[in-house]
Structures are given as C-alpha cells and as structure tokens.
Amino acid sequence: MNVYLLQVVNGVGIGMLYFLLAVGLSIIFGLLRFVNFAHGAFYLLGAYFCFQAVAWGLSFWLALVLVPLAVALLAWAAERILLRRIYDKPHEFHILITVGVALVLQEAVILVWGPLGDNVATPAPFQGVVMWGSFIYPKYRLFVIGFTAVFALFLWWVLEGTRLGSAVRAGSESTEMVAMLGINVFRVFGLVFALGAGTAALAGALAAPIRGVDPFMGLEALGVAFVIVVVGGMGSFGGALAGGLLIGIVQSVMSSLWPEGARLMIYVAMAAVLLLRPHGLLGRG
Amino acid sequence: MPALRDNSGLLLALAVVLLLPLLLQSGTLATEVLVYALAVLGCNLLLGYTGLLSFGQGVFFGMGSYAVGILLTRAGMPLMAAVLLSIVIGAGVAALIGWFAIRQRGTYFVMLTLAFAQMFYFLAYSLPGWTGGDNGLLGIPRPPLSLGGLASVPLDTPWRFYSFVAVVFLLTFWLLHRVTTSVFGRTLLAIRENEARARAVGYDTRLFKLAVFAISGAVTALAGALHAMMTGIAPLSNIEYHTSEMILVMTVIGGTGNLFASLLGAAFYVLAADWLSTLWPRWLLLLGLLLIGVSLFMHKGLWGVGQGLWQWATGRVRAGRPAVREQSL
Numbered sequence: 332m333n334v335y336l337l338q339v340v341n342g343v344g345i346g347m348l349y350f351l352l353a354v355g356l357s358i359i360f361g362l363l364r365f366v367n368f369a370h371g372a373f374y375l376l377g378a379y380f381c382f383q384a385v386a387w388g389l390s391f392w393l394a395l396v397l398v399p400l401a402v403a404l405l406a407w408a409a410e411r412i413l414l415r416r417i418y419d420k421p422h423e424f425h426i427l428i429t430v431g432v433a434l435v436l437q438e439a440v441i442l443v444w445g446p447l448g449d450n451v452a453t454p455a456p457f458q459g460v461v462m463w464g465s466f467i468y469p470k471y472r473l474f475v476i477g478f479t480a481v482f483a484l485f486l487w488w489v490l491e492g493t494r495l496g497s498a499v500r501a502g503s504e505s506t507e508m509v510a511m512l513g514i515n516v517f518r519v520f521g522l523v524f525a526l527g528a529g530t531a532a533l534a535g536a537l538a539a540p541i542r543g544v545d546p547f548m549g550l551e552a553l554g555v556a557f558v559i560v561v562v563g564g565m566g567s568f569g570g571a572l573a574g575g576l577l578i579g580i581v582q583s584v585m586s587s588l589w590p591e592g593a594r595l596m597i598y599v600a601m602a603a604v605l606l607l608r609p610h611g612l613l614g615r616g
Numbered sequence: 617m618p619a620l621r622d623n624s625g626l627l628l629a630l631a632v633v634l635l636l637p638l639l640l641q642s643g644t645l646a647t648e649v650l651v652y653a654l655a656v657l658g659c660n661l662l663l664g665y666t667g668l669l670s671f672g673q674g675v676f677f678g679m680g681s682y683a684v685g686i687l688l689t690r691a692g693m694p695l696m697a698a699v700l701l702s703i704v705i706g707a708g709v710a711a712l713i714g715w716f717a718i719r720q721r722g723t724y725f726v727m728l729t730l731a732f733a734q735m736f737y738f739l740a741y742s743l744p745g746w747t748g749g750d751n752g753l754l755g756i757p758r759p760p761l762s763l764g765g766l767a768s769v770p771l772d773t774p775w776r777f778y779s780f781v782a783v784v785f786l787l788t789f790w791l792l793h794r795v796t797t798s799v800f801g802r803t804l805l806a807i808r809e810n811e812a813r814a815r816a817v818g819y820d821t822r823l824f825k826l827a828v829f830a831i832s833g834a835v836t837a838l839a840g841a842l843h844a845m846m847t848g849i850a851p852l853s854n855i856e857y858h859t860s861e862m863i864l865v866m867t868v869i870g871g872t873g874n875l876f877a878s879l880l881g882a883a884f885y886v887l888a889a890d891w892l893s894t895l896w897p898r899w900l901l902l903l904g905l906l907l908i909g910v911s912l913f914m915h916k917g918l919w920g921v922g923q924g925l926w927q928w929a930t931g932r933v934r935a936g937r938p939a940v941r942e943q944s945l
Contacts, residue, residue, distance in 0.1 A: 431907030
C-alpha cells in the first residue's frame with residue numbers, strides 16, 4: 332500500500348514538472364495556432380544552462396531565475412526574426428521552421444557540451460530525505476512540487492489577472508478582433524512565445540538535479556508535452572494541469588508495476604481519454 | 617502531346633531510376649534513395665494532395681520493417697507474400713491511427729499523429745520478444761524472388777536488389793499517379809482546398825481521409841519492408857520520431873502536390889546526408905538551418921525551384937528568338 336502511495340506522490344512530482352513543460356506549449360497553441368516543435372529544445376536549453384550555471388559556481392537559486400529569462404529572450408528573438416515572417420504561410424512551414432530551430436539547438440548543445448549526459452548536484456538545503464514514520468521522500472522533489480504549485484498560481488494570475496493575460500485569452504478567440512481593438516497582436520505573440528519557452532526552460536532547470544542532463548532529453552520531453560496537451564485539451568491551462576498530473580501518476584505507478592511498459596502506458600492512457608473525450612479532458616469541442 | 621505531359625512525372629521518375637546506377641558507386645545508396653522516395657510519396661499523398669500533415673509516418677515505415685522481418689525470419693514466408701502482407705499490415709495500422717486522428721483537423725491532427733507515433737515506438741520498445749527491443753530485429757534474409765514458380769530471381773547483390781526495388785518503385789509511382797488523377801484524387805484535392813465545401817457537395821470527407829491514410833500507410837510500410845530487406849535488420853530507429861521527421865522533411869524539401877517532387881526530395885536528402893555525415897558528425901545542424909531556409913524562402917521546395925528555372929530558361933529562349941531572326945535577316 333505504502334509503495335503505491337509513494338508512487339502517487341512521486342507521480343504528482345513528475346506531473347507538476349510535466350504541467351510546467353506542457354502549459355507553455357498549450358498557451359502558444361491557443362494563441363498562435365501552431366505546434367511549436369522547438370518546445371522540447373527550450374526545455375533542453377533550460378537544463379543545460381542550469382548545469383552550466385552550477386558548474387560556474389553560480390547559486391542554483393539564481394540560475395532558477397536567470398535561466399528561464401535567458402531562454403525566454405532567445406525565444407523572443409527567434410519569434411521576431413523567424414516566425415513572424417511566415418505567420419501567413421501554410422502551417423506546415425510553421426512546424427518545419429520550429430523543427431529546424433529544434434535541430435539547430437540540439438546539435439549546438441552537443442557541440443558545446445558533448446554528446447554524453449552529465450549530472451547536476453541537488454542544491455544544498457534540499458539534499459537528503461524527509462521521514463514521516465515509514466514514509467521516506469527526497470526533500471528536493473517535495474520542493475519541486477511546492478515551487479511548481481506556487482509558479483502555477485503565478486502563471487494563472489498572469490493569464491487571468493493582467494492586461495497581457497486578457498489579450499492572450501481574447502486573442503485565442505479571435506486574433507483579428509483583438510487587433511482591431513488597437514492591441515499590437517504581434518507584440519503579444521512575441522511575449523507569449525517567450526513566456527512559453529521560459530516555462531519550458533524552468534521545467535528543464537528544475538528537472539536537471541533529478542534526472543541529470545543529456546542532449547536528447549528535449550525530444551523525449553516534446554513527446555510527453557504533446558500527450559499532455561492532447562489529453563488535457565489544447566490551449567487550456569486547467570487541461571495542462573489535469574493532463575500533467577494524470578500522465579505523471581500513470582507513469583509513476585506503472586513504473587513499479589511494469590517498468591519496461593511505463594512509457595507505453597502514458598500513451599495508452601492518452602488513447603483511452605481520446606476515446607471518451609475526443610477533445611481532451613478540458614478541451615472545448 | 618498531352619499524353620506526354622500527363623505522364624511527364626512518370627517519365628522523369630523512369631529517367632532518374634535509370635540514371636542512379638550510372639551516377640552512384642554504391643547500389644545500397646541508390647536503393648536507399650528509392651526506398652525513401654516511396655515513403656515520401658506516401659507522405660506527399662497526405663500533405664500535398666489532401667492537406668493532412670502527418671508526423672507519424674515513421675510508424676508505418678517501422679511496422680513495415682518489423683512485419684517483413686518477422687514474416688521472413690519466423691514464418692519463413694516467400695518474399696512476395698511477406699512484402700504484400702507487410703503492406704496490408706501497414707494499411708491496417710494506418711487505418712487504426714487514422715480513425716483516431718482524422719476526427720481532428722489542422723494542428724491538433726499533427727499532435728495526434730505524433731503522439732500515436734510515440735505510442736507505437738514505446739510499444740515496439742516494450743515487446744523485445746517480437747521486435748528485438750533496443751537491438752532491433754536482426755538477420756533478416758533476402759530470399760530470391762520466385763516468379764510464379766517458373767523462375768527464381770536472386771536478389772543477393774546490392775544492384776540486383778536495386779533492380780527489384782526500382783521495379784516496385786516505378787509500379788507504385790504509376791499506381792499513385794493513377795490514384796491522384798482519378799476522381800478519388802480530385803476529391804482529395806477538393807478536401808485540401810475546402811473541406812467544408814467538399815462535405816456540402818455530398819462527399820463523406822472522413823471516409824476519403826481514412827482511405828488516403830490507409831493508402832499512405834500501405835506505401836510507407838512497403839518502403840519500410842524494403843529498407844529492412846536492404847539492411848538485413850529492422851532497427852528500433854525505423855519506428856522512431858526521427859524517421860517520421862525525416863520523411864516529412866524530405867517531402868517538404870522536394871515540394872508537395874507533385875509525385876516526382878517526392879523522388880527529388882528523397883534523393884536530395886539521402887545523398888546530402890550521405891555526403892555531409894562523412895564531413896561533419898554534427899551535420900544535422902546544417903539540416904536545421906536548411907529547414908529554416910526552406911520555410912522562409914522556398915515554399916514550393918526543390919520542384920518549385922526547378923519549375924522556376926525551367927520557366928526562366930524557356931522564357932529566355934522565347935524572348936531571344938526574335939533577336940536571332942533579326943540578325944539572320
């Protein structure tokens with residue numbers, strides 16, 4: 332029994348990271364109407380920037396602030412220089428250009444840091460485990476759950492309580508209408524793209540001490556993020572949260588029941604959700 | 617000559633098939649071009665003719681490889697039977713994925729195909745008893761081709777196998793040419809241009825999309841089966857994300873909506889990859905830059921560039937004619 336409870340808590344921890352990974356993809360899709368295949372690469376960059384910052388002797392906490400900002404800036408520039416030129420083109424080119432960006436970033440990571448992975452030390456205050464009776468759990472993972480929960484609230488406030496947020500939500504309904512109201516839609520596009528990339532980078536930085544870094548973690552993350560967005564419903568904040576937690580728990584519980592098939596089961600869960608609700612858990616059909 | 621113009625793609629494909637052995641030293645490389653060209657034809661049928669962007673073509677490719685591998689090694693089937701059954705399996709898997717995916721449109725469809733591609737990848741990974749897991753399915757034989765029990769053609773050397781693949785390729789090219797110029801093909805174009813209108817006219821567009829998905833799966837599985845016989849293994853990488861990405865990239869680089877463009881895209885990618893990967897192990901970086909460039913500046917692919925050059929050349933010839941006449945007068 333205790334094993335399953337532990338796996339569920341573990342799943343919540345993974346799920347919160349998955350949420351952070353997927354929510355940016357979902358918001359970008361909701362507003363910009365294209366699938367960002369570079370999303371996994373931004374996650375990858377977040378993890379490697381964090382690794383580099385810690386290797387340079389910077390504090391992990393400072394890295395947690397600076398890394399997402401750096402990646403967001405990079406994404407903002409990519410949107411301005413590349414994506415903005417082709418919004419009016421067929422959507423295969425939106426996808427193709429992000430696939431290109433992802434390839435360039437992944438290969439650049441291999442060029443700079445080498446093809447092999449590395450580890451990132453758990454930050455000092457959260458080394459070790461917590462014990463409540465027979466329940467033992469790593470401190471850092473508890474911190475990740477708490478931190479992502481707080482960040483999720485912050486993100487929710489940004490989307491629901493700020494002018495940018497209302498422009499994003501209105502833009503998801505009708506971009507033309509928002510443009511006619513005198514809002515510079517392209518600026519909102521750029522900011523949302525940067526925000527999405529920044530959250531992916533934050534997820535990467537937080538995941539680095541847990542799983543280490545390797546050049547192909549971005550690709551792996553991209554697949555998972557897609558599943559979560561499809562399960563939760565495209566463009567939905569709550570959907571990303573529900574989908575992330577569901578997939579995290581399924582993966583974690585299955586990894587103690589059938590380790591080789593744990594990854595397969597998250598896709599089976601996806602197929603099951605799609606059979607019952609074709610537009611995802613919280614998607615509007 | 618309308619007949620010549622109608623079949624110009626077929627003639628160009630025939631020319632390339634005959635030229636490859638003269639231009640390339642390696643029969644395996646030439647075979648690889650045609651094998652990927654088949655897979656790209658399947659992708660083009662979806663993207664160029666129906667407007668469906670599938671990121672899951674690797675599934676059908678990989679399923680074809682595994683199917684032919686299992687049928688040849690375990691069941692000991694004759695070559696043609698194994699290949700045909702692999703095609704049927706590819707069509708079946710495509711119909712299954714298509715049934716889920718075609719209910720959605722646009723970007724949602726893209727994500728669904730990718731998610732299902734990942735699902736089949738992990739399925740192959742989790743069943744090492746069937747697929748060999750991480751190592752892949754090894755020791756796939758290349759039995760001789762028997763022609764109705766009358767004669768048996770050995771396919772042992774790379775160039776012999778190339779001849780077999782070339783015949784299969786041309787046959788498939790011709791069949792797809794027939795499909796795209798048929799009423800069925802024209803209906804697909806109508807769906808690509810305006811699905812709501814096609815439905816309003818009375819076509820069951822979902823059925824058409826499902827059918828074209830199955831055809832695409834069949835062609836791609838055929839490519840996968842030939843690839844497995846070419847290399848003698850069905851590796852896990854054949855069903856991976858990377859294969860799906862590669863097939864899509866070749867399709868868009870070649871150009872969509874024209875069958876010969878698919879051969880162009882596959883040839884360009886395979887030969888460039890072969891050349892660049894020996895120069896620099898990080899050549900994928902260049903591919904990434906190329907993709908960005910194609911997306912920004914080359915929307916009709918290599919075929920579009922070729923067409924532009926042809927028009928420019930022929931236009932210049934026509935503009936030049938009067939000048940020549942004046943001089944001769």
